[in-house]
Amino acid sequence: MLPLLVFTTIVVLSGCGSVSHALRPDATSAVPLTSALDPATATSAEPPATSADPANTPATQTIVETPPPPAAIEPPTISITAWTDCDGTLTSETVAGAPASPATPEGTDGADGAPAALAQKPKDEATDEYDVEDYDPWEPFNEKMFEFNRKLDRYVLKPVATAYDKVMPDELQRMISNAYDNIRFVPRFVNSLLQRKWGGAGRELSRFLINSTAGIGGFWDIAKQEFHIEKSREDFGQTLGFYGVDAGPYLIVPFFEPFTVRDVIGYVIDGLMQPLNYFIPLFPEQIAMQAFDKVNERSLNLELFQGFEETVVDLYSAVRHAYLERRRTLIKE
Numbered sequence: 001m002l003p004l005l006v007f008t009t010i011v012v013l014s015g016c017g018s019v020s021h022a023l024r025p026d027a028t029s030a031v032p033l034t035s036a037l038d039p040a041t042a043t044s045a046e047p048p049a050t051s052a053d054p055a056n057t058p059a060t061q062t063i064v065e066t067p068p069p070p071a072a073i074e075p076p077t078i079s080i081t082a083w084t085d086c087d088g089t090l091t092s093e094t095v096a097g098a099p100a101s102p103a104t105p106e107g108t109d110g111a112d113g114a115p116a117a118l119a120q121k122p123k124d125e126a127t128d129e130y131d132v133e134d135y136d137p138w139e140p141f142n143e144k145m146f147e148f149n150r151k152l153d154r155y156v157l158k159p160v161a162t163a164y165d166k167v168m169p170d171e172l173q174r175m176i177s178n179a180y181d182n183i184r185f186v187p188r189f190v191n192s193l194l195q196r197k198w199g200g201a202g203r204e205l206s207r208f209l210i211n212s213t214a215g216i217g218g219f220w221d222i223a224k225q226e227f228h229i230e231k232s233r234e235d236f237g238q239t240l241g242f243y244g245v246d247a248g249p250y251l252i253v254p255f256f257e258p259f260t261v262r263d264v265i266g267y268v269i270d271g272l273m274q275p276l277n278y279f280i281p282l283f284p285e286q287i288a289m290q291a292f293d294k295v296n297e298r299s300l301n302l303e304l305f306q307g308f309e310e311t312v313v314d315l316y317s318a319v320r321h322a323y324l325e326r327r328r329t330l331i332k333e
Helices: 002-023 033-037 129-133 139-167 170-183 185-194 198-213 236-242 261-272 283-300 315-332
Strands: 077-083 090-096
Touching (some): 139 283, 170 198, 185 198, 236 315
Antiparallel strands (some): 077 090
């Protein structure tokens, strides 16, 4: 009987120790209180498995998405059409450009102390030619004359050409333009010879003979339409450049296309070679013929400057650069 009483006392004391450990506030066991009291509701102490469903993702989880790299930005392309030849021919020029880098704003020095336009070129191309082709010491005067010519075109020449276009058929306008162009054969032919461009001189002579006969005085450009013979664009300004004469300052005068001092001299010499000036010796008649030629050419190009001013920030500089670049290219050809 005594051994049984001792055994019972030991079991009771052991059970109370286990319960008291579960009820201690500082207990480190992960088992909940209800689990200790009610074994039927006991749950596993293991952490729940992470669900693969994104909706069940814990709130503390942060998903970082890497944005795609920005697309390359193409530099804007500006199309410029201006009076770029000394014979009055309208020529379209395309100039590509982009805003200057914030680190090297336009007109400031680059890292090596050179102008920004030169700093963008390879060092073997950064020559004094840039300064020559943009030499514009008379810019204040030129800007005023440029604005005058621009308003003259907008308010006088274009309205007159628009009215002229309504009464003159397009085909007749092109015939008149071809006839004027055929008369200008002499300066182009002579300057091709002076520049030793024998192929250009041969083309000009062939065009004049074909158009003056089969083209009935040049009213039809048969040489181009049937024989694909293109005209040359040589003038005495290019001839002077061919022999090393500097262009001189950029210059704009009323009623005329842009010039350089060298091109002004060339324009006068080419005028002396125009046969029409000898057939119509009186000055007023010559002015009237040239004015009629300008109106006819403008009528053929009524949409010439449509939307042009809105695409260029600095219209004066854009036209100047287009003209000088065009002249430099013609001399190098």
